[in-house]
Each structure stands twice: as C-alpha cells, then as structure tokens.
Amino acid sequence: MTLLHKRPVFVVMVTVVCFAMVFGIGELGVRLFVENSDVTPAVLRSRSVQFDPAIFARHVFKQEAQTVEHFFGKRKGVVWEINEKGYRGHNFETKKPDGVIRIMVYGGSAAFDTMVSEGKDWPSQVEAKLRESGFPQVEVVNAGIMGHTSLESVARLFTEGFVFQPDYVVIYNGWNDIKYLNSHQTALRTLQPPLQKFDPRIQYRNSLDEWLCETSQLYNVLRRIVYKKKLKLSMEGIQKFEEMQDQVSALNPDGFRQYRLAMEIFVDLAVNIRAKPILVTQARLVHSTNTPVQRERIEYHHVGLTHEALVETFDRLDAIVRNVAAEKGAMLIDASAKLSGKDWVFSDHVHFDLEGRGSEAMAQVIVDHLKEVLPSPTGMPPSF
Numbered sequence: 001m002t003l004l005h006k007r008p009v010f011v012v013m014v015t016v017v018c019f020a021m022v023f024g025i026g027e028l029g030v031r032l033f034v035e036n037s038d039v040t041p042a043v044l045r046s047r048s049v050q051f052d053p054a055i056f057a058r059h060v061f062k063q064e065a066q067t068v069e070h071f072f073g074k075r076k077g078v079v080w081e082i083n084e085k086g087y088r089g090h091n092f093e094t095k096k097p098d099g100v101i102r103i104m105v106y107g108g109s110a111a112f113d114t115m116v117s118e119g120k121d122w123p124s125q126v127e128a129k130l131r132e133s134g135f136p137q138v139e140v141v142n143a144g145i146m147g148h149t150s151l152e153s154v155a156r157l158f159t160e161g162f163v164f165q166p167d168y169v170v171i172y173n174g175w176n177d178i179k180y181l182n183s184h185q186t187a188l189r190t191l192q193p194p195l196q197k198f199d200p201r202i203q204y205r206n207s208l209d210e211w212l213c214e215t216s217q218l219y220n221v222l223r224r225i226v227y228k229k230k231l232k233l234s235m236e237g238i239q240k241f242e243e244m245q246d247q248v249s250a251l252n253p254d255g256f257r258q259y260r261l262a263m264e265i266f267v268d269l270a271v272n273i274r275a276k277p278i279l280v281t282q283a284r285l286v287h288s289t290n291t292p293v294q295r296e297r298i299e300y301h302h303v304g305l306t307h308e309a310l311v312e313t314f315d316r317l318d319a320i321v322r323n324v325a326a327e328k329g330a331m332l333i334d335a336s337a338k339l340s341g342k343d344w345v346f347s348d349h350v351h352f353d354l355e356g357r358g359s360e361a362m363a364q365v366i367v368d369h370l371k372e373v374l375p376s377p378t379g380m381p382p383s384f
Helices: 003-033 039-049 120-131 151-160 207-215 217-230 253-272 307-328 335-337 356-371
Strands: 066-069 079-082 101-107 138-144 168-172 274-281 331-333
Touching: 003 217, 039 331, 066 274, 066 356, 079 307, 101 151, 120 138, 120 356, 151 168, 151 253, 168 253, 253 274, 253 307, 307 331, 307 335, 331 356, 335 356
Parallel strands: 101 138, 101 168, 168 274, 274 331
Antiparallel strands: 066 079
C-alpha cells in the first residue's frame, strides 16, 4: 500500500484517537468536578416522590412511607416525608381519635410547600403554632399534591378525605387552575394524567439512551443540559406556552366558571360531611408593583399570560373566592391581601422562599384566623 493510500487511514486513526482523548478528558473532568454527574434518570426516579394514577385526580402519592431528599437544584438539601396513607407529614389514624380537632389542607404545590423540609411546611407549622397557643388537640393533615387544581382538591375530599372525619377543610388553589384557562376545551378534555407523558428527567428515550446514561457521566450531564434547554424544563415540568396572551378576555370564560363551581362544591361537600369549610385566596409574588427583577422569578410560560394579564387573572380568582365565601357563609382567609407581592415571602410566582420565612408568615396568617374559631380547651364557644 502506497503512502498516499495510507494517509486516509492515518487521518481516521488520528481523528479517533483525538476524539477518544477529548472524550476521556471530558469524562474524567465531569467525574471529578461536576456534582451529581452520576445521577441518572433511574437514580433520580428512585429518589423522587412515587405517584399512583387515580380516577378522580390525575395522580396521588403512593400509600407507602417515603423519604425524598433533593440532592441538587434550587431545593438541594430539602427533605420531604410522605406517610403510609399518602399524605405529607407524620402519620395519622384513619379513625379520628376522640377529642382531636382534625384540619385537612387541600391544594397544589403551594399547599404541599415544596421549598422547605419536613416540619417546616406551613400546614405543619399551623399545627405546631396552634398547639403552642393552647390548642393541643389540633391535628393538621397536609393534603397538598404538586400540580393539583381546585377540581382535584374537591375530588380527593369527595373520594377519600371524608373518611378521615375532618372538622375543618381548607382549600388553597389558584396557580394550577390558571394553567388551563388558555384551553377552550372543558376540564374533562384538558386535564391529562402526567404519568403518561415522557419526562426525560426520570425516563430514558430508548435502550441506547439508557446504556449511555449508565456508562458515561459526561453524556448524562450533557443530556440533562440539552433537555432542560430544549423542553424549557423547570421545577414544574415542561413549560407549556411559547406565546403570551395579554388579554384576559381571550381566556376561556368557562374556566373561571369552573373555578367558582369548584369552590362552591367544596363548601357544600364540607357541610355535607359535617366539616367547616375554609377558603383561602392564593398568596403570590405576582403583583401589579413587581419590579423587573421580581418578574424574572415568575414562570409566565407555564400559564401563557403576560404579567398584566396574570395579575388580572389572579385578581379575578381572588374575587371568586371572596364572593363564594360571602354567599355561602364559609370562613375566608385572605392570604393574598396580606402576603401577595412581598419579595421576601416567595422564591417564585407562588412558592414560598427556601429560608422558610414565607412558610412561617403563611402559617401565622392561618393561625391568627383559626384561633378565633377553634373550640377552646376551656369550653368557651368559638366565634365562627
């Protein structure tokens, strides 16, 4: 073979060797210096909250004790505990013990309180603060589940919550309902089980993708970066909208009617199971006075609305909650009026800050109202 014929072979060999060297150096660098580079989709799935599909809600927590620790991202170090009944926090008896005043808090991730560790979520703090204030018989169950709308809060109370014989039931929804106001279909056609959708954070695309993730930490890190950018992944999953709607009038009016109906049914259902309903407006960073820096923390792409339209939409939901409470004689806690727009309270649009100040403030708002209505251990009647 002449030198001329050998040259292409030599070039290919040099190219392969150079690529191998670059890949090897990159692999070594990632393994030495990139934190959590070994966290594959399978590992992350095993460390994530385990869900089951359900008929009356898109998903629910598995009925098994789970400890979920976050090892990277904004929530690094945050630990959640899910009890054997599929609710956040300490376990509780199905049959309410004599003398216990049971309060159940329904909602989405803002009720679950995703940014803080166990015992620091605001429902848990409500229990602790009330007991410290002379109500040792109070027990608070955190029934919040990430992604749930007001419809799912109603459905879960209807299909399971009543079994636990709550004395008070709280509903705290808003943001997740807004996500679907851009759809002109009914909720029945719009709400889809998230468990059926491909999530690259915890699932592999195919067997080759799985093999590469398990073999190369460099590939694993690059894959994570690409999917995050391509799908606009955030803590709430894949961002839904590219274009922002600036007119609330263009939203589905039936979506607002659906929200009102959910609040009305929640009140009626609570009364039917002999519980007292408590409607809470959703506190949020979103406010007409937000600065440009604050707006950067609001994920508009999840709801498909401009800032002004989102402010107006939230205001309309607040008005619905207040009106339903007034018309049906339900207790209203106007958390929105007390906390919305306060920078130190929130990490993003509706979730409280990582330091726990927002969770503590929210708990105090709830406690200040509940102390006025809870039956006193001394036998004094409540002022509900």
